[in-house]
Amino acid sequence: MGGSLRAIPTGAVLTGVLVLSVSAVAAPAAYAVETGVVVQKVSVNGGKPIVLGTSQTESFTISVTASDDSGISSKLAFFGIEREVGEDYWSYHGTPTCTASSATTSTCKLTFKLDPGWGVPRNTLAGPWKVIIQLQSKDGDLYNNGGTLTHPVLRRGKLSVDAGPEPVAKGKSLKVTGKLTRANWDRRTYAGYTNQPVKLQFRKAGTSTYRTVKTVRTNSTGNLSTTVTASADGYWRWSFASTSTTSSVNATGDYVDVR
Structure with missing residues (x-):
């Protein structure tokens, strides 16, 4: 109604x-x-x-x-x-x-x-x-x-994540990318949320807690990209803390096998 x-x-x-x-x-x-x-x-x-x-x-x-x-x-x-x-x-x-x-x-x-x-x-x-x-x-x-x-x-905010290559050799570089978007109520779609601080977090395999590795800002289209050193098997995710207009959101962790 x-x-x-x-x-x-x-x-x-x-x-x-x-x-x-x-x-x-x-x-x-x-x-x-x-x-x-x-x-x-x-x-x-x-x-x-x-x-x-x-x-x-x-x-x-x-x-x-x-x-x-x-x-x-x-x-x-x-x-x-x-x-x-x-x-x-x-x-x-x-x-x-x-x-x-x-x-x-x-x-x-x-x-x-x-x-x-x-x-x-x-x-x-x-x-x-x-x-x-x-x-x-x-x-x-x-x-x-x-x-x-x-x-x-x-x-509503949304976050994606992709970490690779998979598998990766221990001590080698791992590239983690993703995108932060939010609901555009006017256009009924999702669009990139620009220039926002997003935490890159890691959860070691066998544990239950994510720790923050670094903070990266989204670019002009909401994309995220950074490199880290692979040290152990585990899950990588992006985490956004929210703003006065947009909800907080965590990406689903992406598992990386380190050999």
């Missing part, structure tokens, strides 16, 4: 349905200045950044645990996450499902499932998004956080 340019009426959007807008969304207003509703816990995507690619189906959940002496009602409940940069605006929003754990406390959840055809925003909107939470108690008190909470929504 999509294309809404106004507030979604209570009950019109079910959990698991994406609602997105390219125009401002007017969430129901919180009229009560004082409220007895106490928000105990907020979880957006399990505490991890929301990372969106280009064509695959994505999903994330907003979960809020709240209490009131009269209990929490599902009436006027509204969750959303949104960002506006210049003329670009995007919003995922809808009505959560609230489940009572006691007479006073409920946990309300809304899961967003993005359609792979049109469910990603503009590149300019990667970064911190406002999280909108509105709840109502059974005796009529309204709670609205006013969008004071933010959560990162990032473009």
Whole structure:
């Protein structure tokens, strides 16, 4: 479901349905200045950044645990996450499902499932998004956080690696190449991420920990290339730490036999 340019009426959007807008969304207003509703816990995507690619189906959940002496009602409940940069605006929003754990406390959840055809925003909107939470108690008190909470929504990063020659003689040079790309939401494709520091890491065969050997910057097309001295059998990978707009990513290790 999509294309809404106004507030979604209570009950019109079910959990698991994406609602997105390219125009401002007017969430129901919180009229009560004082409220007895106490928000105990907020979880957006399990505490991890929301990372969106280009064509695959994505999903994330907003979960809020709240209490009131009269209990929490599902009436006027509204969750959303949104960002506006210049003329670009995007919003995922809808009505959560609230489940009572006691007479006073409920946990309300809304899961967003993005359609792979049109469910990603503009590149300019990667970064911190406002999280909108509105709840109502059974005796009529309204709670609205006013969008004071933010959560990162990032473009997905991808990394490749290739180490060779394979096998290689001990003490000889080993060339390690790769490419760092990231989701281009505007064009629905992946493009090279330029001039970014990426760590080259090695995990010796029989061990479980990677160690950083050196840091290399991507070139003007996102490519990586360096040489190292082969010393032992093991796995080589590139590791990118993330930026304010792009997710962290580790390449799958490439095993090299050293003889």
